[in-house]
Amino acid sequence: MVTDFKSRQEKLLGRIDHGAFIIPSAKLKTKSNDTEFPFRQNSFFKYFVGFEEDNALLVLKKERDGSIRRFLFVEPKDPTLEMWAGIRLGKERALELLEVDETYNNTDIEEKLPHILSGVSELYFNHYDPESREMVLKASQTLSRQRKNKSPKPHSWKHSLPLMGELRLVKDQSEIQAMKKAAKLTDVGMRAAMALSRPGVNEKEINTLLTYLFNQEQGEGPAYDSIVAGGENALILHYINNNMTLKEGDLLLIDAGAQVNTYASDVTRTFPVNGKFTEAQAELYSLVLDSQKAAMAHMKIGNTLGSIHLETSKALATSLKDAGILSGSLDEIMETGSYRTYYPHGTGHWLGLDVHDESPYLIDEGNDTLSDVCLEEGMAFTCEPGLYFPADDKNVPSKWRGIGIRIEDDLIMNESGFTNITSSIPKEIKEVEEACQGDLKSILNKLETLPLMAK
Ligand code: GLY
Ligand code: MN
Ligand code: MN
Secondary structure, three states, X not given: OOOHHHHHHHXXXXXXXXXXXXXXXXXXXXXXXXXXXXXXXXXXXXXXXXXXXXXOEXXXXXXXXXXXXXXXXXXXXOHHHHHHHOXXXXXXXXXXXXXXXXXXXXXXXXXXXXXXXXXXXXXXXXXXXXXXXXXXXXXXXXXXXXXXXXXXXXXEEEEOHHHHHHHOOXXXXXXXXXXXXXXXXXXXXXXXXXXXXXXXOEHHHHHHHHXXXXXXXXXXXXXXXXXXXXXXXXXXOOOOOOOOEOOOOXXXXXXXXXXXXXXXXXXXEEEEOOOOOOHHHHHHHHHHHHHHHHHHHOOOOOOEHHHHHHHHHHHHHHHHHHOXXXXXXXXXXXXXXXXXXXXXXXXXXXXXXXXXXXXOOEEEEEOOEEEEOEOOOOEEEEEOOEEEOOOOOOOOOHHHOOXXXXXXXXXXXXOOEEEEOOOOOOOOHHHHHHXXXXXHHHHHHHOOOOOOOOO
């Protein structure tokens, strides 16, 4: 059986004539003194081999005759260290369980890597990663010192990220399943947050509830720091302090998503703290929602994220013009970019193992030509228009000052258009207000595995 990992490795190596890819795992990062942040695997390493340990190294090699060899270096077994820090797989079990041909202890990288790379002239690695550069440099120097070794030395160093990132653009079925599961947990989290919100509740309580729910079932917690932004905090695009008490009459913007099998969801909902939009809030909310609908009408195979952003920006710019906030014709507004004062970010980004998935937006066609990536079946991305009005902006009607609204969903292209995998999360005004009246306990009781909540 060809596993997902083997198929991805083969696809990657299918893109080159011959050469080798150096793909390191993540390392633990110090939090303070001798404590570390929770481990988060490197997305490319996860994608190509699915191994969850730190300090490992994957080398994928394609010989000139087209044959493929996969090497994995792992932490050695060490009962004393394992007693403190957890069981390691070790090279024997790694060889049995993972899609590789040879496994070694990572203590042997310096000795073995030059040998593996002997005869390879094209070497692909992440040029932005100092440790990869160091490793490649050392191995290449060792090889060039071996005068008797007549085989070609790595003489061409190529950046691996564009090729590897391009592969990640189109999601396979197991990736789509993980993203759908993450979306489901995000749905529960958003509904619970709507039910819990009321004046006097602190952003921190909502944030904690989201984290708790994102850890249910196969959830691995939030895919990124949740943004729980009451009132004017919504004007700070990446607000993560999450410690203000929610106020009567304010909106609450939540940008949060669960992670499953390292795959992210990324959703934003904006709703009234007290459960009922004011007329002015509803009016503004509808403008953003309409711009998201305009964006979605443009999501067709062959279109680009750039053209979707243009359509969305035009819809928002038209609303800003009609409201008397921006002056000039629509063409002038688009030309000068004056709408960016109130809509300063893009409409969407690739989504997958990383919340801002590490895939290109432009493809190098050769001959100095770059072209936008066109949407294809299996591509996953967000759609997240918003409007943000500073509290002291005299160009904005006073009823809208100090308000920030964003609405964000996760989409996957299919053969006939797209699937909105977060569409079940309340979004229309009536649905949102109903969800705000929801009963938190009954939402929690619906989850099958709740260790802490009394049923
Ligand atoms: N949560 C970050 C973003 O929406 O891009
Ligand atoms: Mn987001
Ligand atoms: Mn996003």
